[in-house]
Amino acid sequence: MKVKLLDLTAQYETIRDEVMEAVTDVFESQYFILGPKVTELEEQIAGYCQAKEAVGVASGSDAILLTLMALGIGPGDEVITTPYTFFSTVSSITRLGARPVFADIDPVTYNIDPSAVAEAITDKTKAVLVVHLYGQTADMDSILAAANARGIPVIEDACQAIGSEYRGRRAGSMGLAGCFSFFPSKNLGGAGDGGIITTGDEKLAGDMRRLRNHGGRERYYHDEVGINSRLDAVQAAVLLVKLRHLDAWSDGRIANAASYDEKLGGIEGVTTPVVSEGNRHIYNQYVIRVPRRDELKSFLQESDIGCEIYYPVPLHLQKCFSFLGGAEGDCPESEKAALETLALPIFTELTQEMLEYAAGKIAEFYR
Numbered sequence: 001m002k003v004k005l006l007d008l009t010a011q012y013e014t015i016r017d018e019v020m021e022a023v024t025d026v027f028e029s030q031y032f033i034l035g036p037k038v039t040e041l042e043e044q045i046a047g048y049c050q051a052k053e054a055v056g057v058a059s060g061s062d063a064i065l066l067t068l069m070a071l072g073i074g075p076g077d078e079v080i081t082t083p084y085t086f087f088s089t090v091s092s093i094t095r096l097g098a099r100p101v102f103a104d105i106d107p108v109t110y111n112i113d114p115s116a117v118a119e120a121i122t123d124k125t126k127a128v129l130v131v132h133l134y135g136q137t138a139d140m141d142s143i144l145a146a147a148n149a150r151g152i153p154v155i156e157d158a159c160q161a162i163g164s165e166y167r168g169r170r171a172g173s174m175g176l177a178g179c180f181s182f183f184p185s186k187n188l189g190g191a192g193d194g195g196i197i198t199t200g201d202e203k204l205a206g207d208m209r210r211l212r213n214h215g216g217r218e219r220y221y222h223d224e225v226g227i228n229s230r231l232d233a234v235q236a237a238v239l240l241v242k243l244r245h246l247d248a249w250s251d252g253r254i255a256n257a258a259s260y261d262e263k264l265g266g267i268e269g270v271t272t273p274v275v276s277e278g279n280r281h282i283y284n285q286y287v288i289r290v291p292r293r294d295e296l297k298s299f300l301q302e303s304d305i306g307c308e309i310y311y312p313v314p315l316h317l318q319k320c321f322s323f324l325g326g327a328e329g330d331c332p333e334s335e336k337a338a339l340e341t342l343a344l345p346i347f348t349e350l351t352q353e354m355l356e357y358a359a360g361k362i363a364e365f366y367r
């Protein structure tokens with residue numbers, strides 16, 4: 001049996017007619033950049049994420065970058081974040097000349113440790129960039145309390161977490177802004193790159209709209225230097241179709257996670273994901289923690305079971321960030337997680353037979 005890590009074709013087959021009709025409408029209109037489809041998506045995403053405003057942009061990476069730009073973050077500023085995340089979380093900070101300050105993770109949830117955030121705050125801290133990793137929100141009350149006490153804005157990197165909840169609040173609604181990715185592998189994935197920013201601050205939303213369009217307040221009149229990061233209408237049309245199915249797809253992932261928990265829970269040494277009390281985990285990734293991780297990965301791949309390591313090298317140890325002076329031992333929990341975690345197939349269309357095959361092979365490896 002072959003089990004892919006992700007099978008987007010299986011998802012597409014269920015919505016093919018809806019998607020093709022929506023894309024055809026865009027081609028008939030010949031309105032490809034921003035426009036009514038993007039505005040409609042912005043309104044629907046804002047409502048879905050319990051936010052007042054949403055600003056469509058070209059990618060999740062740009063969503064983070066534009067948020068930092070709108071806050072005026074630049075050389076000499078510090079932004080606290082996690083080293084255990086996708087590259088663009090940190091590259092967005094360094095591209096502006098600011099300095100990322102790494103706070104280690106909670107070893108249970110893999111999200112940034114609130115106590116480490118509080119300890120890292122200095123007079124140079126201009127923002128805290130929290131990542132909701134794998135589809136589960138971080139401990140936002142504790143982080144917000146530490147940041148708010150010093151008047152420091154909190155930005156949510158929710159690129160993996162659309163629809164996840166923390167004590168009844170949606171990802172992207174708790175900090176000053178929330179950054180989302182529509183990369184095809186996300187729970188809400190487009191037909192290419194795309195992203196969106198949510199916020200409750202109308203002025204900030206307006207600043208972001210200018211910055212995504214070369215900093216122009218109107219055509220050919222520029223108050224500031226922005227970038228070209230406009231969401232395409234084709235992407236918006238596809239995402240509007242998919243948004244109608246998002247909760248059902250996330251519920252499917254949650255059900256698959258429960259099946260994995262049951263089947264893997266009795267295997268000595270295998271640690272399954274822990275969901276914090278009051279959280280809704282939407283499982284963009286289902287990540288287990290295991291001994292002999294690399295051997296297990298090879299064994300599963302030889303058995304035609306897709307799996308992946310997210311992430312093999314914490315960002316404080318990446319070569320391109322060596323100028324920051326990071327060293328082994330700086331963030332020990334992130335470094336341990338990078339050696340012990342493995343993501344398994346979790347997509348909604350995963351059949352019970354496929355899931356049982358994957359779980360059975362893991363049990364066989366540790367037998």
